[in-house]
Amino acid sequence: VTGGSQWKSPTRAGGKALPEDTRRHNRGMVLGALFRSGPQSRADLARSTGLSRVTMSDLVADLLAEGLVEELGRPEDQTIGKPATLVGIVPDARHILCLDLSDEEHFQGAIVDLAGKIVERRTVRRRARTGGAAAALVVGLAQDLLAASDRPVLGVGIGSPGVVDDEGTVVEAARLRWHDERLGADLAQRLPVPVHVTNDANAAALGEYTFGGATGKSMILVKIGQGVGAGLLIDGQLFLGDRFAAGEIGHVVLDERGDPCTCGRRGCLETAVAAPRLRERLDGSAAKTRTAILRAAGTKLGLALATIVSALNLHEVVLSAPSDLSSEAFRAAAYDAIRRRTMPAVGDHVDLRYGALGEDDVLLGAAVLVLSSELGVQ
């Protein structure tokens, strides 16, 4: 089982719901309620999901047998009525192996538990490896994480730079020289667990949506790193676009007479905002000039975001950047540009903020990908 970044709803497009789909859907609902709201009685779960008590008892019995949930005794505050046993997720019942391939210097790995806690980290230096050598590094890191885990492993989740299709193939990642690199399929052949791959900004968006501070169902996360990319959640689902390239805004040309870009054109968003270009400009600048440089870059990002925010009437816009570039000057300038360039009915309600997960957003999003794909958690 490789790739795939969206939990399919039990009602297939143009087809009827099958019993196994319904079971999986209901199971995902129960786990989702426990993830979101913590330990609850079977009766509470039946109420919040709309399922019958009999169905709920069966589902909970299955989950207990699998060790995914446990009985936690009775609530302390219950004084009247028949005592109800609480049921809760066992955070370390399973481990998820997560990889973040977005950094220039290192591939990051982590073992993540079911509660989204990072229980162990592993890192390998990339040493400028590309192509098959870079892919081999990914396999080694995943095997290393698997060996380090002392729990049953739910799956491997990977956030990769570039365009990633729904089979876990990296269609194009220029920096790693990957073209149709079958990362998901190859890894799944080598490891005894399911593998899921998505674009790094998509993973970061999933992470912020699930474990960060998201308040709505739709949001965009802009990830500033070696390049600039975005992850887009529409009604709680990653939106991938016509050819899995949704969010690839780094090479939108803002100014045809702007600075030359690695892509051969001029004035791409990346020339203004990507981390290497920004650091180049900041290096050796005085503090005052630094703020002006960060404001100018933020303004450029705001120009692009103004159009996107208007087209989608988005409320939540989340920024993800390396800690040395995460500045209020940059954020404020981007926000000001959005406000100046969108109509107030839209701009008044934009919330532009840095993510709550910092640089772990890709790792935790990779965990969400596995949780949703393997357990049906919504």
Added chain:
Amino acid sequence: VTGGSQWKSPTRAGGKALPEDTRRHNRGMVLGALFRSGPQSRADLARSTGLSRVTMSDLVADLLAEGLVEELGRPEDQTIGKPATLVGIVPDARHILCLDLSDEEHFQGAIVDLAGKIVERRTVRRRARTGGAAAALVVGLAQDLLAASDRPVLGVGIGSPGVVDDEGTVVEAARLRWHDERLGADLAQRLPVPVHVTNDANAAALGEYTFGGATGKSMILVKIGQGVGAGLLIDGQLFLGDRFAAGEIGHVVLDERGDPCTCGRRGCLETAVAAPRLRERLDGSAAKTRTAILRAAGTKLGLALATIVSALNLHEVVLSAPSDLSSEAFRAAAYDAIRRRTMPAVGDHVDLRYGALGEDDVLLGAAVLVLSSELGVQ
């Protein structure tokens, strides 16, 4: 029953599927299959929907009793096996009353049958009426259409300028001076049929998607009229955004030092592309200058679309404009600008074209709104 522009899937968010939802869903699937693929046998319908033959027989019996479908004899090409009776939609079993309020001079009305054919038109001159007087004109036009119909009426569908919420209230339509105008609710009180209202560009997008030449599941339609707005379909569903303003791109500022706009700012997309501004510039120009003017305007639209197309990796971009402004020069310039400003992996696959329905797109989209809301047709 007012407002509402999306057919709800039977699986509610976080809740279980109820029997009546399932029946409605299955019924919508059957009607959808008949709308899309024409007359079929019950066995074919069972196969294409995945429902059992027994369930299908029951569903078809219900639809026959309601007069929505009819038996059409046996297929001419069937030579072996048990003869199968074909079942098909009865196009004039119901009428839909459709209103297009987007034009400056007239409110347009039409009676549309279940096959999307306009069987009668009615028009009222607006004579610059706004506020309550404009709303009264809408009521009169709907009543006029109702009186003119000789079939049971499925409902009223309306495409209105401005931001329209999911209860059929026009939150803001500056030109008509409507602010929180409860168009859907007021009309539903006066007419004995359900009323559904959406934004005019959203309606046009629905119309093109269903009755036009759409090939994919996601598309944007840009409607150029008194203003500029867009309708966005994501995976076959209208996307409305945080506050129902998705697609409101007319007041995205492209150039802060550009021409003054009615909104008080400068350089909004509307100042370059809206019909009145464009006609002003074209009036009295020589043919050669006309082309240059249209190309300049198309380029401005392309600037905005490049960012949107990249963010969503959209393949289908449909233009809707008054016939006097629908020119190849405009389209080609917009296309060139999109290509110059998006990365080839995205831009190479953009299909930018005028819609197949011409100026009837809003009327026919209003019909789709009613079909999907009232019959569950997907």
